[in-house]
Every structure is written in structure tokens, then in C-alpha cells.
Amino acid sequence: MLKRIVLLCTLSFCVVFAKVENVELLANTVTKNGEWVEASGEVLVYSERYLLSADRAVYNEETGELELFDNVSVLRGVYESSQSNYAKINLKTDEGDYQPFFYYDQRSDVWMQCESAISGPAYFVTDNSVVSSCNVQNPDWKIGFSEGKLNRETSFLHLYNTLFYIQDVPVFYLPYFAFSTDKTRRTGLLIPMISYGKKEGLFYEQPIYIAPHDNWDLELNPQIRTNRGEGLYSTLRFVDxxxxxxxxxxxxxxxxxxxxxxxxxxxxxxxxxxxQYQRSRLISHLLKKEARDGLWLDFTYLNDIDYLNLKTSESDASNQLITSRLNYYLSQEDDYLGLYAKYYIDTKKINNDTTLQELPTLHYHRFSNYFFIPNLVYSVDSQFHNYTRDKGISARQYEINAPLTFYTALFDDFLRLSVSENFYATYVQYDNKRGKNSETFYRNYHQFSAYIDLAKAYETFYHTMNVRLDYTVPSFDHGEISERIIEQDSGVEINNFISTGHEVESVAAKLVQYFYDDMGKKRLRHSVRQPYYLEKSLYKYGDLENSIAVYLSEAWTLRNDFKYSHEFQKFSRVQSSVGWNASPHKFSFSHTFLDEKTDARKSYLTASFETTLGKYYNAFGSVNYDVEESYLSSWRLGLKVSKKCWDYTFIYRESVTPKLTSAGSDSVNRRGFYIMFNFYPIGAVQYEHTVEAER
Known part of the structure; x- marks a missing residue:
């Protein structure tokens, strides 16, 4: 039987591409009596639409009726195949009768089995049937029904008096059920979502998918929460x-x-x-051949955080500072132009009148280029920042930075040297500020750099090292910027402020090194940087920055990054992590600590794992713990079971979710479990039960 199916599939491609119009019949024995043709013994029949095989066949050339007996296999087109003991098909009208009937759709892996079926050009109808996409022998799930109709044009299967089985155990009954056997993009209803929460009651969402054209589609998501209210969300996706x-x-x-x-x-x-919108070649194709440009828009406007929390049953908007961004750049061989904008909505506030915005930032950069001689290189960088808000100090800042650098090498390129002159100037104009309405600052400083690159092979490893020493000498500066514009409220900070990047006389040493094993695989990366200040008015040592990553094996990776402040004798930032990735098992654990002057003190732990247990089981989990506040911000634990024709997922999770009350920002602790069954290709059923409590 398998050889016959393979032969049918092979010949079908020939039929499709050859566009055979006449019916041809091949067999061991063929006899003709008038308009009747009888064949027996390994019968093969093919026409413009069908490829068929049987032990015996009778064909009427006038009416186009073909009867097939014993071991009947029918291949219609490329994807539909069936098997039966008897089939009667009219090759002209495309109508058929099958007894018994086994049908298989290669596109969706769906099969049906019944005692009898009738078909037409656009449909076939079955009685007392079973449908599934699992193995034919002992399927994990199946649907029994009294009558079914498959629309071949829409690839939609309509079932009546359906009874859903897990193995041979009936689970639930529906008087009518329908699903698509076509995996292509099309208009219709998507999988509904159902969940339950103690406070919100029953949650039901029925997505509606509209796809009239290839380049855009629309998804409507009406929802109801029986104890809370109703909502409608929509998403228009497009390719223009x-x-x-x-x-x-x-x-x-x-x-x-x-x-x-x-x-x-x-x-x-x-x-x-x-x-959200992204585009390349906005105007660059109208300019020089080497021109490049790109546009990225990520915009969000909302009246409070619950707009995000209520989008779906699984929404959890933990970040209360909503940032919208607009970035555009245009780059040519020597020049770069940029336009950026940031708009912030702090959902912890009743309103955002005092929230500082960046609307816009303009950026021009002249790439490094020769200045009269090959060893002398210059570049120019200029920016305009507009910091604005309805209440409080606003400012407009203009700044320019222009370094001029001379490069040379000594001792046959062993030691490389550079000398640079750096010019910086800024002008700031304030609004709603007491005292000065504007301020100006400009400076010049010299920088001398020496660096070497070393590499050496040992018996069991290979070592590379870059050592760099920078000496900075301020030349002159004039004026000052006294106002620091910053928005900070309950630990949420927008890091925008007027900064001159004040330079002092200093020496900074930096080391970057790599270790590779004898197979050329990276085993360690390490970098360290330490500034030393020569001005008497300052403490001697700047912040020590250190970064190290150890690749213990193909699976294990250790990382640590820290910044140590000699001024305050404390670590201002420490990030440590360990990762294990030995497919199909993954694990990661990290700790982040922040205690900088411009930041609220933060300390939190994160961990996650994912592992495959046996052939079908996948366990996963994650946890986020706020060490500073001593509470679990979120955690979850789940199990997914995946088989050929279905999968099911169980998750228990807890999270702290923000909300906006009349008194200001608040949060609730949401906990519950989530279950989803996904049956291929008919869709998924999910259930969620959550309980909310004030934190």
C-alpha cells in the first residue's frame, strides 16, 4: 500500500504539470465494448484532476462515470487522498460516492473515517464519521459526529452532533462545531480565550480576523469581564x-x-x-548610491496603566514608565544626520505636566576623515536637544564636539601613539527658570594615548591582550552650566539632564584580554579600566570598571560586571549571572545591584529554567525577586506536553501588577493558574483562574 501511495504521489506531480486532459487507463487486462471500458489487475487511471488505483475498474467514455473496486486509492490534486473498497466517480462532473471512506488532507494532517461519503466539485459529505489529526491507530483525541461537510473551496469543515474524545473517553458534546483545515492566511474567527478571576469574574474574548488583502489585515478583540466591564481592542497590521x-x-x-x-x-x-513603523530606503534611494537611511517609530498613548493590563487575560504591565520613540537617520559616505524624539508617560502620576520630554533631538556627525595629511584625522559631532514640559524648568541645548587626532606608530608598529585636541562648546537657553535665562560653556582639552596589541600561543591555550593608557590634560574652559534638569519621582527617573562632560587632568589605564583553548574556542574575556585624577581638588581614583566572562564549556557561562566608587567607597553597580545551555536544558540566574547618585537603590534577583523531560514533556519556570523591597515581583511554574496532534500547558503564576487609583499609583498581587489545550489544526481551549489581593 505504501508503495502504491508513493507511486500515486509521484505521478500526480506529472499530471499537474503536464495538464493531461484525456482520461488514460492502465491495467494488466483491458477490454472495450462500445462506450464501456473494463480493466483489471493493478489498475491505474489518471485524468486532469484525479489519479486513481484499484484492483478492478469500469469506465463509461460517454458519461464519464468510473467505478473502482477493491483496494481503491484516490488522489485528487496534490493534497487530497482517500482509500475505500468501492468508489464511483464522475470524472466530468466531479461527483463521487465512496464506501467505506478514509480521507487524508496532507496540508493539515487531518483525516476522516466513515462508512460512506458523497462528494461534489466543492464539497463532500460524510455520515457517522470520526475526524482527527493524530495517529490513525489509537488516536490521542478524536471527534465523532453524525454528519459532516467539508467545503473544498473554503477548506472549512462543518460538524453536527459532535462528541469530543480523549482516547476512547467522551469528554464533551457540542451540537455544532466547525474549523478550518487550511493553514493559509484568511478571514475568520480565531481561537477564543476564556479565563476566570475571583474579582473580575468570567473573562471571554473572541478574536475576529479580517484579511481582505495580502498587504494588510485587521484583528478585532472584543472582550467581556462579567464582574468588571467590557472592552474592544483592535490591531491593524500592514506592509506598505x-x-x-x-x-x-x-x-x-x-x-x-x-x-x-x-x-x-x-x-x-x-x-x-x-x-509601530519601521522603514528603510525612505529617501536614500533618491540620493547617492552609498546613502542609507532608516525610520523607526514606537508610539504609545494611554490614559492609565490599565489600558495595557486589560488588553488580554495575560497582560501584565510591570513597567510604569511608558516611553514612545521616534528615530530617523540618513547616512552617506562622510556624513550622518539623525532625528530623535522621546515622549514619556509616567503612569504612577495623576497627570504628566511635570514629566520631562525630549522633543526633539537633532544630530549631525561628520565621520573621521583626513585633515591635509593621512595621519591627521578630524571628526565633528553636533546635537540640539529640546527638553520640555508643561510645568517646571524646560531647556534647549546646543552642543558641538570636534576632536582632531594625530596617529603614529613606533618600533615596527609594536607601540601605537595618538595625540588629540578636543574642542567642546554648549549653549543652554532656559524657560520658566529663575535667574539666568541662558548659559554658555566651552572647553578644550588634550589627550595623549599609547596602546599595544599582544598575542602569544602556548601549548594548551592562546592569549591576546590590548593595553591602553590615556592621559587627559584640560587646556581651558569658560562658563558653567549650573542647572541640572532631571525628573525623579518614587524611583522612576528620566535620565535627561544638561551635562558638559567636564574633563579634568587624569590618567586612565585599560586592559582587554582574551583566552582561547587549543581548538580556537573562546574561554575567557576580561576588561578593566581605572582612571586616576591628578587634580588636587578631587579624590585620586575614579570609578573602577571591571567586566569578566568565563566560558567554562559549551554549556556553562559565568559573567560579572561591576563599577566601584572610590569616592564613596562602595559598589555603585554589580551585575552577576550564570547560564547553562545544554540543549534541550536551559538555566540562568542573575543578580543586579544599583546604587548610583542618579538612581534609587535597587537590588533584584532573576532566575529561569527550561528543560525537556523525555519525548513529550517540557518544564519551565521563572522568578523575579526585589531584594531591596523584600518581595517577589513575579514567578511562574509550568509544564507543557507536546505530541504530534496536540499539546497542553499548565502554568501557575503570581505577579504584582500596577494600577492607577484616585489617590495615585497602587498595585495588586495577582495569582492563579492557567491551562491551555491546543489541538492541531482545530484550535485551542484555555482557562485561567486568578485571584487578586491588595499588596
Missing amino acids: SPYSKGHVALGGFKEKSAYAEEENLKNKEHYGLEA
Whole structure:
């Protein structure tokens, strides 16, 4: 049987590409009596649409009726195949009758089995059937039904009086059920989402997918939370050129008055707009051949954080500072132009009148180039920053930085030297500031650098090292920038401020080294940098920066980065991590500590793992712990079981989710379990039960 199917599949491709119009019949014995043709013994019949095989066949040339007996195999087109003991097919009208009937769709791996079936050009109908995508023998799941109809044009299967089985155990009954056997992109209903929360009640979302054209589609996500309210979210995805793509999301949720009052919510309606767009070749194709450009837009507007929390049953907006970005650059051989903008929404605040925005930043850079002689190189970098807000100090800053560097080498390129003159100037104009309305600062400093690159092979390893020494000497400066513009509220900080990058006389030593084993694989990377200040008014040592990564094996990696402040005699930043990746097992653990002057003290642990147990089981989990605040911000533990025709996932999780109340920012502890069953290709069923409590 397998050889016959392979032969049928092979010949079918020939039929498709040869476009055979006449019916041809091959067999061991063929007799003709008028319009009737009888064949027996390894019968093969092929036409423009079909490729068939049987032990015996009878064909009427006038009516186009073909009867096949015993071991009947039918291949229709490229993807549909069936088997039966008897089949009667009209090759002209494409109508057929099969007894019994086994059908298989190669595109979706769906099969059906029944006692009898009838077919037409655009459909076939079966009675008392079973459908599944699992193994034919002892399928893990199957659906029994009294009547089914497959629309061949829409690839949609309609089932009536359905009974769903796990193995041979009936689980649930539906009077009607339908699903698509086509995996191509098309308009229709997507998998519904169902969950339950103690406070919010039953959650139900029915996604609607609209795809009228190849270059755009629209997804509507209406939802209801029985105790809380109703909402509608939508996403429009599009491709408007070969070099660009984007999406626009718009949505809103309306709270029930009783729920909003009980939870003391700031807003009874939560709404927002999101847009992402990226494009290359915006105008660069109109310029020189080497020109490059790119546009990136990531925009979010919302009235409060619950717009994100309510998008789906799984939404968890842990970051309360929402940042929108616009970046555009245009680069040619020698020049770079940039336009950037950042817009912040601090969802912890009742309003954002005092939140500092960057609208916009303009950037021009002249790439390094020769200045009269090959060893003398210059570059220019200039920027304009507009820092604005409705209430509080705003500012416009203009700055330019222009280094001029001379390079040379000694001792047959063993020692390389550079001398640079660095010119910097900035002008700041303030709004809503008491005292000076503007300030100016400019400076010049010299920098002398010496560096060497060394490499040596040993018996069991290979070592490379770069040693660099920079000596900075300030020449002159004039003026000062006295105002530091910064927005900080409850640990949320926008790191925008007027900075002159003040230079002092100093020496900075830096070492970067690599170790490779005898097979050429990297085993260790290490870098360290230490500045030393020569001015008497300052402490002697700047921050020590150290970074090391150890690759113990193909699986194990250790990393540590720290910055140590000699001034305050403490570590201002420490990040450590260990990772293990020995497929199919993964594990990572990290700790981050921050205690910088411009940052609130932070310390948190993160860990995650994923592992495959046996052939079908995948376990995973993650945890995030805030050491400074002494609480688990989130954790989850799950198990996924994957088989050929279905998978199911169990997850238990807890998380701290922010919300905006009339009194300001607050948070709730959300915990519960999540279950999802995914049956290929009919879709998924999921259930979530969550409980919320004030943190």
C-alpha cells in the first residue's frame, strides 16, 4: 500500500504539470465494448484532476462515470487522498460516492473515517464519521459526529452532533462545531480565550480576523469581564512597501460603576493608541548610491496603566514608565544626520505636566576623515536637544564636539601613539527658570594615548591582550552650566539632564584580554579600566570598571560586571549571572545591584529554567525577586506536553501588577493558574483562574 501511495504521489506531480486532459487507463487486462471500458489487475487511471488505483475498474467514455473496486486509492490534486473498497466517480462532473471512506488532507494532517461519503466539485459529505489529526491507530483525541461537510473551496469543515474524545473517553458534546483545515492566511474567527478571576469574574474574548488583502489585515478583540466591564481592542497590521512594515493598535475598556468604586479607580474608562513603523530606503534611494537611511517609530498613548493590563487575560504591565520613540537617520559616505524624539508617560502620576520630554533631538556627525595629511584625522559631532514640559524648568541645548587626532606608530608598529585636541562648546537657553535665562560653556582639552596589541600561543591555550593608557590634560574652559534638569519621582527617573562632560587632568589605564583553548574556542574575556585624577581638588581614583566572562564549556557561562566608587567607597553597580545551555536544558540566574547618585537603590534577583523531560514533556519556570523591597515581583511554574496532534500547558503564576487609583499609583498581587489545550489544526481551549489581593 505504501508503495502504491508513493507511486500515486509521484505521478500526480506529472499530471499537474503536464495538464493531461484525456482520461488514460492502465491495467494488466483491458477490454472495450462500445462506450464501456473494463480493466483489471493493478489498475491505474489518471485524468486532469484525479489519479486513481484499484484492483478492478469500469469506465463509461460517454458519461464519464468510473467505478473502482477493491483496494481503491484516490488522489485528487496534490493534497487530497482517500482509500475505500468501492468508489464511483464522475470524472466530468466531479461527483463521487465512496464506501467505506478514509480521507487524508496532507496540508493539515487531518483525516476522516466513515462508512460512506458523497462528494461534489466543492464539497463532500460524510455520515457517522470520526475526524482527527493524530495517529490513525489509537488516536490521542478524536471527534465523532453524525454528519459532516467539508467545503473544498473554503477548506472549512462543518460538524453536527459532535462528541469530543480523549482516547476512547467522551469528554464533551457540542451540537455544532466547525474549523478550518487550511493553514493559509484568511478571514475568520480565531481561537477564543476564556479565563476566570475571583474579582473580575468570567473573562471571554473572541478574536475576529479580517484579511481582505495580502498587504494588510485587521484583528478585532472584543472582550467581556462579567464582574468588571467590557472592552474592544483592535490591531491593524500592514506592509506598505518592500522596505517597510508596521501596525496600529487602538482599544478601550469601560468599567462597571460598582467595580470602579469598589477598587477606587482613577478612571472608569481606559483607552490607548499604539503604533509601530519601521522603514528603510525612505529617501536614500533618491540620493547617492552609498546613502542609507532608516525610520523607526514606537508610539504609545494611554490614559492609565490599565489600558495595557486589560488588553488580554495575560497582560501584565510591570513597567510604569511608558516611553514612545521616534528615530530617523540618513547616512552617506562622510556624513550622518539623525532625528530623535522621546515622549514619556509616567503612569504612577495623576497627570504628566511635570514629566520631562525630549522633543526633539537633532544630530549631525561628520565621520573621521583626513585633515591635509593621512595621519591627521578630524571628526565633528553636533546635537540640539529640546527638553520640555508643561510645568517646571524646560531647556534647549546646543552642543558641538570636534576632536582632531594625530596617529603614529613606533618600533615596527609594536607601540601605537595618538595625540588629540578636543574642542567642546554648549549653549543652554532656559524657560520658566529663575535667574539666568541662558548659559554658555566651552572647553578644550588634550589627550595623549599609547596602546599595544599582544598575542602569544602556548601549548594548551592562546592569549591576546590590548593595553591602553590615556592621559587627559584640560587646556581651558569658560562658563558653567549650573542647572541640572532631571525628573525623579518614587524611583522612576528620566535620565535627561544638561551635562558638559567636564574633563579634568587624569590618567586612565585599560586592559582587554582574551583566552582561547587549543581548538580556537573562546574561554575567557576580561576588561578593566581605572582612571586616576591628578587634580588636587578631587579624590585620586575614579570609578573602577571591571567586566569578566568565563566560558567554562559549551554549556556553562559565568559573567560579572561591576563599577566601584572610590569616592564613596562602595559598589555603585554589580551585575552577576550564570547560564547553562545544554540543549534541550536551559538555566540562568542573575543578580543586579544599583546604587548610583542618579538612581534609587535597587537590588533584584532573576532566575529561569527550561528543560525537556523525555519525548513529550517540557518544564519551565521563572522568578523575579526585589531584594531591596523584600518581595517577589513575579514567578511562574509550568509544564507543557507536546505530541504530534496536540499539546497542553499548565502554568501557575503570581505577579504584582500596577494600577492607577484616585489617590495615585497602587498595585495588586495577582495569582492563579492557567491551562491551555491546543489541538492541531482545530484550535485551542484555555482557562485561567486568578485571584487578586491588595499588596
